[in-house]
Structures are given as C-alpha cells and as structure tokens.
Amino acid sequence: MKARPHLAACLVAALGAVLPAQLRAEAPDFHLSGFATVGALVTDRSDVWAYRSGFNKPGRNRLDFGTDTLVGVQGSLRVGQASDFTVQAVSSETPHGDYDPRIAWAFWRYNVNAALTLRAGRLRAPFFMLSDSLNVNYAYPWVRPPQEVYGLNPFSEIDGADLLLRVPAGALELELKPYFGNGRIDLADDSRATLRDVRGINVALSGVHLSAHLSHGEGRLHVKWGDDGYRAVAAGLTQAGGALAGVPAQLAGDEGRARFSSAGLQWDDGRHLVIAEAVQRRVNRYVNSAQAWQLTVGQRSGSFTHFLTLARQRQDRPVARADIADPALAAGFAAFLASRNEAQRSVTVGTRWDFARNAAFKAQLSRARIDRDAWGSFFPGDPRQPPGGHRVHVLSLSLDVVF
Known part of the structure; x- marks a missing residue:
C-alpha cells in the first residue's frame, strides 16, 4: 500500500502548523495512537464491483483490497490544563485510486468547565450515530458499517466549530x-461535492448499556460531475432545447439545498448487542432524496461476536424528472439517474473474533438485492446496463487493530 508522504511526518507537520512557536518550544504533553485495517472482499459476479460512495474508487477485480484497507495515526498535544490540539491523518484508497494521506481531524479543544467544551478546526461531521469512530473499524462489529445507511451521506468531516x-x-448523560x-x-471521475454553511445539532444520550442519538443538519450543496455519462x-x-434545456441545472451546479436527519439506538450489556439506525436525506437537486435504516443484533460468546444485520435504502425522489421523446437521450437520462441511485436491501451474517x-x-457474508433502475453500492462493468434488480453476494474479511 502506497502512502505519500509518511503518515507520521504528515501528523507532525500538521501539529507544527497549528501551534504557536512559544508552545512548540515548551515540553509537550503528547499522546500518539493509531488504527489500521487490512480488508478484502470478493463478489459472486464478474460484471459489478463494490464501492463505498465518497470513499474509494471502484475496484476492477472481483477480489478487492481497496474498499476497507486503511491506516490512521492520531496525535494529541495538551496545552495547559484546559486545552489541547488533536490531529488525525488517514491513508485509505481515494476515489482517484491512490493512498495519499489526508488530514481527517485537526482541531483545537478548550474545556470551559467539566460540562462545556468548545472545538474548532477540522471535525468529524456528526451526521451518524457512529460518526466519531467512522474510520476506526475495530470499534464496531462489522467489516464496514451498513452501506445502505452510511453511504447516504459521504461527507465525513467539516471545517468549522x-x-x-x-x-x-x-444515571444517564445528555x-x-x-x-x-x-x-x-472528491468523487470518482474528477467529480466533487461541497457543503456550505452547514448548521445542525446532535443530541446523544448515554448510560451504562444504552446509548441513543438524534441529529439534524442543513446546508447549501454544490455538485460538479465529471463523468462521461453526465457530460453526454x-x-x-x-x-x-425547450423545457429540456433547463434540466441540466437540476443535475449539477451550486444552488442546491440539502437536509440530513438520523436517529440511532445501541444496547450493549457485554453479552447481547443491538444497533439500530434510521436516516433521511432531502435534497432539491443534484442528488436524489432517499431514506435508509439498518438493524443489527449480536451475541458474544467468549472472544467471538456473532451478528445478523438487515438493511434497506429506498429512493424517495430522483435527481430530476423529464419527459424525453428521443429514445437514445431518454435511455442515457435513465442510466444517469440509475447511477445516482444507491437503493438496495441486504442481509448480512458475520462473526468477529x-x-x-x-x-x-x-x-461476513452479505446478500444484496439492488432496486430496479439503481446501481446500489455496486459499479457496473457496462454503465449502460445497470445491475438493477440483480442479487449480489459479497464475502468480506478484515483484520483490525488499534495501537
């Protein structure tokens, strides 16, 4: 796996950039940690490739190591009694197919008191219940979080506060x-998406065995597609011409509005495990509006955890609608809409040791049924023939460590 520059050097450089010279000269209270995953998946079809939206480039081989393999290093430097700086660098396959490290976290934290904390910089976007541990695969039972839910919002970080x-x-904490x-x-084929002026609130309730999550966020959406299908x-x-000439403004641009809501619940008493989450995306253009949910039940037996996951994503509104008389153009438009529709359902059984x-x-072994007129979480070998209505079986293996 190629990673340029070295992750540790990237981390040190980032910390040096955010710290004043006077603080860099003092003896630091520094803590370093990390995490890594070596993962592989294989499908039972040769005409589709698995991918994670906004995460990696679709693999062209049935055996794919790029979907889940990653390494991350995190450093925290305490400054005084009330504040610290944290930087996290991650190297994983990008939509461009490389492994260049990126800064996933880079924030300053100030503890006003025991109950109030302010953070500013690059933060994990709290759109999901498991957002804070999104890259740390060791933290959850699956090889990867259910893509029906976690593929619905590929934005994982925000620069803000x-x-x-x-x-x-x-007995709980709110x-x-x-x-x-x-x-x-960045997305595949030189495409990119931007969220501007994101504002939201996350509410979490935690106890000894129970945790719950509610979140809602809104912002302005900019999307630039770079693939040949969109251009054509x-x-x-x-x-x-006519009414159709205005449709491209619904497919890409900088005038979109997006809303995202999620609710989740987790019960873990050390023997029994239940994780449930439901999310909803509402967008007025550029991407479709959809909803999704997942339910995982598991049981621990010694060092093993066995689990079953049911998941579903459903499209509520396509990216755009148009009445097109030309058969060739109508087929191209339908293929474009299918490529932006990840609706599918799946059943997964797995074991963690x-x-x-x-x-x-x-x-884990997953059986996914892709909705008609959708790509689901799979990239077809021939984009003109989307795998809508097909079943795909995926076997996934991973080795996860934290250090």
Missing part, C-alpha cells in the same frame, strides 16, 4: 452538540 454541552440526567462549518469531498446527457438535453488484545478478525 462545535460546542459540547454535557448534562447529567440521573450531550448537546450544535455545530457549523463547510465540507468537501447534459449536452443532449441542452441541444434538445477478538483473538488478541486490541486486534480482531472479522468475516
């Missing part, structure tokens, strides 16, 4: 986290 207010509630900022991701469809619609301290081996 949040406020954490912790309030005791009997955490309120208002946040704002901007986010940007946009050119054809513009050339057709904690064979050593801070290390786990996982194996």
